[in-house]
Every structure is written in structure tokens, then in C-alpha cells.
Amino acid sequence: MIKLYGVLRSRASRNYWMLKEFGVPFEHVPVIQAYRLADPLASGAPLNTRTPSFLKLNPNGLIPSLTDGALTLNESLAINLYLARKFSGPMAPATIAEEGLMMQWSLAAATIVEPHSIQVVYHRVSKPPAERNPAIADAAVEALRPPFAVLDGALAATGFLVGGRFTAADVNMAEVVRYALPAPELFAAAPHVKAWLAACHARPAFKEMMAKREGEPA
Numbered sequence: 726m727i728k729l730y731g732v733l734r735s736r737a738s739r740n741y742w743m744l745k746e747f748g749v750p751f752e753h754v755p756v757i758q759a760y761r762l763a764d765p766l767a768s769g770a771p772l773n774t775r776t777p778s779f780l781k782l783n784p785n786g787l788i789p790s791l792t793d794g795a796l797t798l799n800e801s802l803a804i805n806l807y808l809a810r811k812f813s814g815p816m817a818p819a820t821i822a823e824e825g826l827m828m829q830w831s832l833a834a835a836t837i838v839e840p841h842s843i844q845v846v847y848h849r850v851s852k853p854p855a856e857r858n859p860a861i862a863d864a865a866v867e868a869l870r871p872p873f874a875v876l877d878g879a880l881a882a883t884g885f886l887v888g889g890r891f892t893a894a895d896v897n898m899a900e901v902v903r904y905a906l907p908a909p910e911l912f913a914a915a916p917h918v919k920a921w922l923a924a925c926h927a928r929p930a931f932k933e934m935m936a937k938r939e940g941e942p943a
């Protein structure tokens with residue numbers, strides 16, 4: 726059986742969402758980030774990203790990881806592209822051209838959106854107020870304006886990124902765009918992105934993931 730490692734207050738959320746889209750059985754192992762624990766190597770510490778047994782799965786000490794039989798995969802966006810191919814159906818690429826486009830959007834998510842969107846959520850919401858730096862958040866918002874304009878243009882035609890239907894590319898991009906929600910000014914300037922993200926978040930699989938995520942300790 727597939728095993729997904731990582732609490733949902735992490736990038737494991739995107740893989741949990743994807744697995745729920747397919748409705749396949751899997752085991753969820755809630756490995757927690759070591760930095761959230763006082764002593765990650767203490768004998769009673771919960772399974773975490775510094776636990777030796779987890780480091781065998783992901784020597785980078787990062788969640789998520791996914792195992793499927795003998796295969797161990799790290800990198801959340803690659804995991805979703807793998808799951809799409811494995812379970813096929815409309816979320817998977819139907820042609821090699823669609824596969825290229827799904828990789829394109831996933832790499833754009835990782836390289837030109839996520840490094841900035843994560844700063845938006847860190848410095849507007851997640852960090853303790855004393856550690857937030859509004860200048861970092863504002864700079865990240867400015868850096869996101871060009872990719873948001875590109876995304877808005879791409880979504881204008883069909884409301885989806887690839888093939889005129891909801892695919893793995895939408896999950897991968899939507900999960901990194903979600904981190905920018907504390908910057909409503911970005912969405913006001915990109916109405917197609919706003920409508921697309923709302924449609925993604927209306928999906929039962931996303932809602933199921935978020936409900937479980939909200940049930941985890943903050």
C-alpha cells in the first residue's frame with residue numbers, strides 16, 4: 726500500500742489532496758517537522774524529520790516522502806506527477822505534450838511562485854507577530870505580480886492550466902498559490918487566478934484534506 730509521510734501542516738498537504746482525488750487506499754504517517762519539537766531526538770519524541778528511520782527515506786530530512794512498494798519518492802510536486810501517471814484518468818497527461826506542460830507548471834510553481842508565496846504566508850500569518858517582517862512580505866508580493874499575471878493569462882481561456890480540465894498541474898500550482906492568500910491585492914489584480922483557486926478549493930478532496938489539516942495541532 727502507498728504510504729504518505731508528513732503532517733498536513735506541511736507540503737504533504739498537496740499529496741494528501743492528490744491521493745484523495747483518486748480515492749485510492751493509502752496510509753498516512755504524520756511525520757512532524759523537527760524544528761517544531763524541543764528535542765527531536767529525545768527518546769519519547771514523535772516521528773520527525775530528524776528521526777533516523779525517517780532519514781533513511783528522505784536523507785534531506787524533509788517531508789513529504791511517499792513509498793509505493795520498493796519505490797521511495799521525495800519532492801512533493803514530483804510525487805503528484807508520479808501519482809497522476811500511476812492512477813491515470815483525467816488528472817494525468819493524455820499526451821506527451823500535456824506531460825511537458827504539467828512539468829512546466831509544476832516547475833514554475835516550485836521556482837518562481839513558491840519561494841515568494843511562502844514568504845507571504847510566513848511574514849503575514851504564520852510567524853509569531855514579533856518575528857514578522859512586513860518588508861519581506863511586501864517584496865514577495867511584488868515578486869509575485871509577474872507570475873500571477875502570466876497565470877491569469879493562462880487560466881483565462883478554460884479556467885484550467887492544461888487540457889481544459891482539472892489536472893495534477895492545477896493541484897501543484899494551487900497549493901503554492903494558496904500560500905499567497907494573505908495578499909488579497911494579488912488576487913484582486915488576477916481575477917482568473919482568484920476564480921480558479923476558489924474552484925480548486927471547492928473540490929471535495931481538497932476540503933477533506935483541509936479538514937484533517939485543521940484537526941492537527943497548530
Ligand SMILES: N[C@@H](CCC(=O)N[C@@H](CS)C(=O)NCC(=O)O)C(=O)O
Binds near residue numbers: 737758786802
Ligand atoms: N521541495 C521540497 C520541500 C520540502 C520541505 O521543505 N518540507 C518542509 C515542510 S513543508 C520540512 O520538512 N521541513 C523540516 C525541517 O526543516 O526540519 C518538497 O516540495 O517536497
